[in-house]
Amino acid sequence: MKVGVIGLGSMGMGAALSLLRAGHEVTGCDMREAARAEFAAAGGAVAARADALAEGTEAVVVLVVNAAQTEAALFGEGGAASRLAPGAVIVSSATMAPDAARALAAKARERQLLFLDAPVSGGAAKAREGAMTVMASGSAAAFDKARPVFDAMAAKVWALGEEPGIGATVKVVHQLLAGVHIAVAAEAMALGIRAGADPRQLYDVVTSAAGNSWMFENRMARVLEGDDAPRSAVDIFVKDLGLVTEMARALDFPVPLASQAQQLFTAARAMGQGGKDDGFVIRVWQAMTGIKLPGE
Template sequence: MAMKVGVIGLGSMGMGAALSLLRAGHDVTGCDMRQAARDEFAAAGGAAAARAADLPEDTEAVVVLVVNAAQTEAALFGEGGAARRLKPGAVIVSSATMAPDAARALSAEAEGRGFLYLDAPVSGGAVKARAGEMTVMGAGSDAAFSAAQPVLDAIATRVWRLGSEIGIGATVKVVHQLLAGVHIAVAAEAMALGIRAGADPRALYDVVTSAAGNSWMFENRMARVLEGDDAPRSAVDIFVKDLGLVTEMARGLDFPVPLASQAQQLFTAARAMGQGGKDDGFVIRVWQAMTGIKLPGDA
């Protein structure tokens, strides 16, 4: 069933979701402040708007793929938000990484205005987003899942229904980000150590990716390091934020997370070096700054 859908945030994941929805036959409007993002989506055949408040009237579903809870709240309920353009009973698919309490607060606001709400963080990266193959960590009512089903079918190949309690989707995503952030940091540490010790970076990469020490993050992020490709599919700044959510959630539970905390400090160090907007695998530049190693992509 074709739907009138808005996608707020045409970044690496949001653009992929918007294009996947368009490809599935939905009437899609993509919203982003950046002209270049709007132009890219318009060139693919979609409608584009600078503000969420400019979505078509009676939009039936909106996917929010911005950076955090504050941006989600502004995009939905702020002065330039989408709420006034949504059809009564429309479903909000809230996919930014945020704290569980923030997800619950947004859900309460949405439901108070007569909308359905899915706490639905996503994973998969830009490539899977563009292929419509993301993983959704969803929580919400049966009615919300039913209303969002055509959207979910277009953007994801795996939709986890984690229950009706809003916040559990956000919780699972925060735990996932603990693993993702630590994996990236340790991948960079291992590659940097190998370079410092005189191993050929390409050979090291080939050995690790064929052996038990491999991880998806090592294989994906260190491939970019080998090429010197620091264009941000997911930026250092994202893991400064997301690992902050990990430590915040853990602190509220009196739960120690020493590995996540150390990884967050490494991403924070990269940000302090001016690398916050670079691809997150280039947290390796922290070790470069400390030890003077030459990275494979250095001129």
């Protein structure tokens, strides 16, 4: 299948490599020369602009930062829509508000293109394994068209309904949990360090006991190593928890924990940590209390 992947970041690169490994004809699109070089070295075709995807592309996976970037990549000047085959499927995987997903689906329909509102989860490692989780909504025809793509890049595909926006809704709720879990994991580790606990022993105890979470185990492992290279950056959760609070506000629904977590990630960004791994929101507590982090 002729597939384009727009956005060769931590998730997009993994998706593109998984599709390539499955035998698809894949063009990876990214403005960054280093990302294009990495994918080209693996045997994929590359493009710096979305309108340079292969003519007649049958499916395009869009793994950029937000709705605005998705719209530009697909339908803006230099967008990919002109390169897609009739009846091609768009797999829109950026985290965005449900209304934004519905608006993109309408633009796709105007062009007789299939559309799946299909955000993903799993992180860079799962993406490279072809084992992401996809939470998708769209027509049966769109799911059928995208099946070879999902078979290559996902371990689990949740079909959540026919209406675009449902996938985005579920992902926003998921990000509420993910962001709060990261923030509380950092708070717990920082408190333990301040109280004099050995951080490695604290980590080992928590990860073997009922208080553990996937985010504590994953993110605090990086804190122990002092590894703040961004697999998912602080800035992502400033954005995604903003989507949580916006959706909740529209529903007159209080989200105090999500709001507090967003403020912590915003504080980390204000400290110049926006591009760092999201577990390093722990530096907010470091700034307030003077604790010394492992590896520093």
